[in-house]
Amino acid sequence: MQVPFRKMHGLGNDFVVIDAREMPVAMTTRRAGALADRRTGIGCDQLIVLEPSDVADVRMRIFNNDGGEVEACGNASRAVGLLLGGTQAIETLGGLIRSEVTGEGVAVDMGRPRFDWQAIPLAYAMDTLAMPVGWEELDQPTAVNVGNPHAIFFVPDADAVDLARLGPVIETDPLFPERVNVNVASVVGPDHLKLRVWERGAGLTRACGTGACATAVGAMRRRLTGRKVRVDLPGGPLTIEWTADDTILMTGPATTSFTGVFEDADYPA
Numbered sequence: 001m002q003v004p005f006r007k008m009h010g011l012g013n014d015f016v017v018i019d020a021r022e023m024p025v026a027m028t029t030r031r032a033g034a035l036a037d038r039r040t041g042i043g044c045d046q047l048i049v050l051e052p053s054d055v056a057d058v059r060m061r062i063f064n065n066d067g068g069e070v071e072a073c074g075n076a077s078r079a080v081g082l083l084l085g086g087t088q089a090i091e092t093l094g095g096l097i098r099s100e101v102t103g104e105g106v107a108v109d110m111g112r113p114r115f116d117w118q119a120i121p122l123a124y125a126m127d128t129l130a131m132p133v134g135w136e137e138l139d140q141p142t143a144v145n146v147g148n149p150h151a152i153f154f155v156p157d158a159d160a161v162d163l164a165r166l167g168p169v170i171e172t173d174p175l176f177p178e179r180v181n182v183n184v185a186s187v188v189g190p191d192h193l194k195l196r197v198w199e200r201g202a203g204l205t206r207a208c209g210t211g212a213c214a215t216a217v218g219a220m221r222r223r224l225t226g227r228k229v230r231v232d233l234p235g236g237p238l239t240i241e242w243t244a245d246d247t248i249l250m251t252g253p254a255t256t257s258f259t260g261v262f263e264d265a266d267y268p269a
């Protein structure tokens with residue numbers, strides 16, 4: 001069976017989007033990993049499958065490059081919001097989010113952040129505002145769950161961190177039973193952050209929407225910034241606001257690169 005897909009990205013964090021609302025497409029770790037492979041598949045950081053939802057306009061399933069299904073993907077939420085247009089309620093494993101196409105791109109209400117150690121999750125009880133742990137020069141992270149788990153390290157110069165080496169070590173540390181997305185951020189000003197991300201299941205990406213949300217909230221909790229910030233990622237900027245009713249509003253671009261089809265028989269489920 002031929003399966004249509006749309007190749008999209010949010011600031012260079014790229015996706016293969018399959019709209020399976022009319023035509024079910026079985027998705028497994030094996031098939032997702034094969035489709036995401038940048039040499040033998042279509043290639044992407046995350047594979048997105050849209051399905052009917054009983055509780056929202058659409059259900060968005062998110063599979064990392066390694067094939068693992070996860071709870072949230074901020075950049076892909078904007079891509080799906082652009083694809084479907086207008087305002088959408090989107091069901092994810094991490095909860096219900098809402099997108100709206102605006103003049104500035106796509107705004108997504110990513111829901112409420114969680115800070116308790118069991119919500120991150122961590123393997124044992126710990127203060128998540130400044131965790132008493134470290135990996136070489138990266139220490140005292142803050143941890144935030146924005147549907148998915150994030151550890152955030154504030155450093156003098158995010159570009160100076162060897163994230164390709166330290167990222168996978170921290171991602172897979174037993175302190176994080178679900179693994180973790182690793183964020184290194186620098187404070188440029190009271191409304192401006194610089195961020196690089198080693199993503200769980202995907203590695204270094206050009207942008208991470210949930211990472212920008214988690215890092216912004218972490219900075220606000222530590223009183224490093226105000227409640228609305230610009231976050232500069234390698235692929236470009238996002239605007240993040242932690243609103244008065246405790247939800248996180250992310251605004252930024254989403255782009256279609258091309259459309260295509262693949263033969264499902266070429267990618268066994």
Ligand SMILES: N[C@H](CCC[C@H](N)C(=O)O)C(=O)O
Nearest residue numbers: 073074075148199200209210
């Ligand atoms: N790697 C993330 C999922 C994708 C997040 C990122 N692409 C975003 O835009 O939020 C995780 O395993 O939780």
